[in-house]
Amino acid sequence: MGENEDINLTDEPETPEEAAVEARGFSLGKLIEWILSNMITVVVAVVLSVVVSFFIMNSIISKKSEDVYKTVKITPKPAPLAIFMLDDFRINTADIDEPRFVRVKINLAYNQGNKQIQNELVERKVQIRDVVLRILNRKEKRDIDTVEGKERLKEEIKKEINNILINGEIEDVYFDEFVIS
Structure with a gap:
């Protein structure tokens, strides 16, 4: 059996390094999993940024509108002739x-x-x-x-x-x- 020991008939890697190399290999499932896990955080970050920006811009615009209304003075109408x-x-x-x-x-x-x-x-x-x-x-x-x-x-x-x-x-x-x- 000495000669057969060198030949590995099973699909299992012999060393832990070989297992790590094989795990790093291309896998469609792992790629999709990685994209979904990273894209969800990116999408959530973008949505939050848009919502926060909307509220900030809305408050700035409303403050400017208030300033316009505060500075406009109504002049009294002249007395009838x-x-x-x-x-x-x-x-x-x-x-x-x-x-x-x-x-x-x-x-x-x-x-x-x-x-x-x-x-x-x-x-x-x-x-x-x-x-x-x-x-x-x-x-x-x-x-x-x-x-x-x-x-x-x-x-x-x-x-x-x-x-x-x-x-x-x-x-x-x-x-x-x-x-x-």
């Missing part, structure tokens, strides 16, 4: 081909805290009406028939009236009625 009503205006337009008739009710708005302008408007009512009549008499239908034309007319009336006032200015001109026929 006082109204000075002029009588109706009934005039013919400057149209040559076909004269048109205009009926307008105009109100002048001014700062209600300025009592001097209120008195001046009352005292100069006839002069103010004359200014408005001269302006309206120069206009043709096409000049005042559009929204833009009416806005330009308001600005012109406001400018001309403010040129004659001494104790303040009117803030706006309102048309209560505006009919062109």
Whole structure:
């Protein structure tokens, strides 16, 4: 049996080193096991990082939003303007081909805290009406028939009236009625 001792008929390794080499060899099961064990920790780490990053960014964004809301101050609305009503205006337009008739009710708005302008408007009512009549008499239908034309007319009336006032200015001109026929 001396010669047969050298031959190993079984699959078992003879030495522990040979067993370690054989264990280190390629095995699909061991590779899958290694990937799963290491990938699970990597996936868990990535998911945790994303969740933590989301909450941190969300809190930063909400703090910035709060800062914006805290710094914005609401300005108080101005007090309503006082109204000075002029009588109706009934005039013919400057149209040559076909004269048109205009009926307008105009109100002048001014700062209600300025009592001097209120008195001046009352005292100069006839002069103010004359200014408005001269302006309206120069206009043709096409000049005042559009929204833009009416806005330009308001600005012109406001400018001309403010040129004659001494104790303040009117803030706006309102048309209560505006009919062109």
